[in-house]
Amino acid sequence: MISEEMSDAWFAAGKFEELAECFRLAAQKGRSPRAAFQFGRGLMLTGRVDEAEAWFRRAYVKRPLRARLKGGSARHPWTAVCLTMLGCFDGAALGEIVRRGAAAGLSPQNWFVLALLVAARVGTTDDALAIVRQFIPAAALPLRALSLVAASAPQGSPVSDALVEFVIARPFDQQQVMLLDLLRKPYLSEDVATLGRLLKIADRFQGSKIRDELIQLGKMFEALPSFRSIPIIGEDLAAVMRVKAMRRLSAALGLDPADSLDEFPLAARLIPVSVTAREEWKALMAAKSKS
Amino acid sequence: MGSIVSMVNSPGLGDLMEASLRLCAMARQFPEHQVYAFAAPKTYDEACSLLLNSEIDYLFFSDRITDKFLAWMPWLGGGGSWEESWGSKSPGLVYPTIMVPTYPEWNENSDQYILSKEVVDRTFFSLPSEIQEQSRRKLLELGLDESKWFIVLHMREDAYRSAPGHPRSIRELERYFDLIRHIVEAGGQVVRLGDTLMKRLPDMPGLIDLALVPQSFLTQAYACSTARFLFGSSSSPAIIATGFNTPSVFANALNTFSFLSAPKNNIIATKKIHMPDGTVMRDRATDNNIYAHEQHWYGKADQLEELTTAELCELADLMLERTCEVAGWTFRPVSPLPVRMVDGKVHPDEIARRNSWARIYFTDVKAELLR
Numbered sequence: 175m176i177s178e179e180m181s182d183a184w185f186a187a188g189k190f191e192e193l194a195e196c197f198r199l200a201a202q203k204g205r206s207p208r209a210a211f212q213f214g215r216g217l218m219l220t221g222r223v224d225e226a227e228a229w230f231r232r233a234y235v236k237r238p239l240r241a242r243l244k245g246g247s248a249r250h251p252w253t254a255v256c257l258t259m260l261g262c263f264d265g266a267a268l269g270e271i272v273r274r275g276a277a278a279g280l281s282p283q284n285w286f287v288l289a290l291l292v293a294a295r296v297g298t299t300d301d302a303l304a305i306v307r308q309f310i311p312a313a314a315l316p317l318r319a320l321s322l323v324a325a326s327a328p329q330g331s332p333v334s335d336a337l338v339e340f341v342i343a344r345p346f347d348q349q350q351v352m353l354l355d356l357l358r359k360p361y362l363s364e365d366v367a368t369l370g371r372l373l374k375i376a377d378r379f380q381g382s383k384i385r386d387e388l389i390q391l392g393k394m395f396e397a398l399p400s401f402r403s404i405p406i407i408g409e410d411l412a413a414v415m416r417v418k419a420m421r422r423l424s425a426a427l428g429l430d431p432a433d434s435l436d437e438f439p440l441a442a443r444l445i446p447v448s449v450t451a452r453e454e455w456k457a458l459m460a461a462k463s464k465s
Numbered sequence: 466m467g468s469i470v471s472m473v474n475s476p477g478l479g480d481l482m483e484a485s486l487r488l489c490a491m492a493r494q495f496p497e498h499q500v501y502a503f504a505a506p507k508t509y510d511e512a513c514s515l516l517l518n519s520e521i522d523y524l525f526f527s528d529r530i531t532d533k534f535l536a537w538m539p540w541l542g543g544g545g546s547w548e549e550s551w552g553s554k555s556p557g558l559v560y561p562t563i564m565v566p567t568y569p570e571w572n573e574n575s576d577q578y579i580l581s582k583e584v585v586d587r588t589f590f591s592l593p594s595e596i597q598e599q600s601r602r603k604l605l606e607l608g609l610d611e612s613k614w615f616i617v618l619h620m621r622e623d624a625y626r627s628a629p630g631h632p633r634s635i636r637e638l639e640r641y642f643d644l645i646r647h648i649v650e651a652g653g654q655v656v657r658l659g660d661t662l663m664k665r666l667p668d669m670p671g672l673i674d675l676a677l678v679p680q681s682f683l684t685q686a687y688a689c690s691t692a693r694f695l696f697g698s699s700s701s702p703a704i705i706a707t708g709f710n711t712p713s714v715f716a717n718a719l720n721t722f723s724f725l726s727a728p729k730n731n732i733i734a735t736k737k738i739h740m741p742d743g744t745v746m747r748d749r750a751t752d753n754n755i756y757a758h759e760q761h762w763y764g765k766a767d768q769l770e771e772l773t774t775a776e777l778c779e780l781a782d783l784m785l786e787r788t789c790e791v792a793g794w795t796f797r798p799v800s801p802l803p804v805r806m807v808d809g810k811v812h813p814d815e816i817a818r819r820n821s822w823a824r825i826y827f828t829d830v831k832a833e834l835l836r
Binding site (some may be wrong): 405442447448 | 519599
């Protein structure tokens with residue numbers, strides 16, 4: 175059995191997959207309702223909301239007899255947490271959920287899972303973000319949690335502001351490392367929108383070479399939609415610009431550019447511009463597709 | 466069919482457009498050739514500016530990682546760095562910035578002349594028809610009246626490109642407010658050009674502020690092409706106007722930049738340059754004078770005196786006089802090719818046209834009127 179302290183330490187280390195998997199066996203054997211709850215929490219952290227609900231319910235139904243008695247949750251604090259989580263599935267109001275969470279004295283891990291649940295089932299991303307901001311010290315949020323926050327909302331939403339707060343709350347020497355780590359996942363999945371959003375954070379860093387490079391890269395990603403909107407040449411131009419930005423980012427992240435893109439066919443484009451050239455190009459492409 | 470392969474790159478938007486205009490002017494001399502332009506635009510505006518050059522058949526964009534790939538291209542020769550291949554090993558590649566005319570009849574032979582002579586009263590730039598239509602609709606949506614003429618106004622604001630106190634910038638924007646009212650009172654409309662970082666002007670009837678409309682470069686270029694004239698300064702719109710043969714005023718100008726790109730009917734009105742001996746130098750006196758170059762005034766821009774509101778309005782009146790035939794929006798089709806004689810030489814009329822160009826200065830025109 176893994177203690178709650180150990181589980182929180184894993185959360186702080188960003189080991190979300192491990193948090194899900196290490197409780198699986200104990201939960202599936204059915205002997206420990208607490209393990210079932212912890213397994214459900216791990217599932218939440220890895221994005222499996224429906225499965226998590228089933229395990230939360232199972233854990234709560236099988237809670238120890240003492241926990242069912244008045245004041246019993248003091249002996250089994252996870253049951254109060256589980257009840258709070260279940261409130262999200264059972265239509266409880268946001269205010270009530272937050273009140274229950276505060277009464278249960280949730281740990282940063284539990285607050286974060288509750289925020290994920292609120293975003294998924296109760297309210298909006300903004301509501302979830304408000305919970306994170308209010309109840310979790312910025313420095314206690316692991317990098318993986320920040321990645322989830324980063325991927326959760328469109329540009330310009332309060333999430334972007336919150337991310338800046340979370341990263342800037344770290345000591346100076348950790349900020350850049352944290353941002354570079356945050357960038358890896360969207361880089362590998364070619365999530366250009368998230369990259370653009372994250373790179374904006376570098377604006378708040380103290381001056382350094384990497385800061386300037388990240389700001390420059392942010393501008394490149396940010397400019398892609400406007401390049402794409404240019405008539406006639408926009409699509410091709412944006413494709414080349416994207417490759418260029420991804421390649422530069424790969425250098426900043428210490429990753430191989432080939433990890434995210436097969437750039438060679440994309441990095442150079444011949445674009446027909448004049449009416450004659452466009453017709454010529456069309457005929458050429460038609461002939462090529464026939465052959 | 467031959468090919469013209471050209472590199473169109475430059476550090477700033479104005480320089481890039483000037484290079485593009487040179488290429489356009491040159492390519493017009495070889496209508497049977499296909500034009501390939503190698504470009505690496507850094508900004509949205511730079512990318513859009515390439516669409517003004519109707520002579521470009523193919524654009525080639527690439528990331529620099531493909532240097533090796535480029536080196537394999539037949540016209541670049543083998544191996545070596547990008548610059549090496551393009552510069553020394555590929556004499557067939559045209560650099561618009563160093564292009565020179567080859568007409569023996571020309572009485573001078575400077576690398577700048579392909580632009581300053583060739584563009585005299587000629588329209589080279591042209592927007593693709595679909596962009597023209599889109600831009601026209603956009604201007605109408607913004608409230609521009611199609612039944613009335615309009616001018617385009619560009620004031621290179623201070624702190625443009627994060628360089629405050631730039632000698633070519635204009636700090637006394639308020640002096641232009643009465644100019645706008647003056648144009649509107651004369652029956653016209655004013656379209657301001659620029660970028661979204663510019664200051665918001667006070668609401669004035671007859672003023673359409675395109676500068677603050679994001680991603681409006683092509684609409685601005687269209688406005689410049691159809692305007693009665695450009696009221697500009699030493700900045701990129703001067704090149705757009707030159708390419709479209711739109712008459713222009715270069716007010717508060719500095720540098721030879723605007724002088725060389727001035728078509729025949731433009732008026733140049735420089736800033737008033739306070740000389741060390743206490744005299745004030747302006748307009749014609751700035752010709753070939755080191756004090757008329759921006760480099761001399763870096764960090765000392767406050768010593769350059771800008772034109773007064775009365776002078777700006779006077780300039781506008783002179784331009785209205787020179788363009789009195791314009792009643793509404795003006796469409797300026799691309800000029801016909803130069804007329805060559807059977808021996809291949811350019812027609813004398815054509816030579817005369819090119820050599821008829823001379824700079825026109827505000828104070829000279831005023832003095833002439835007084836005589």
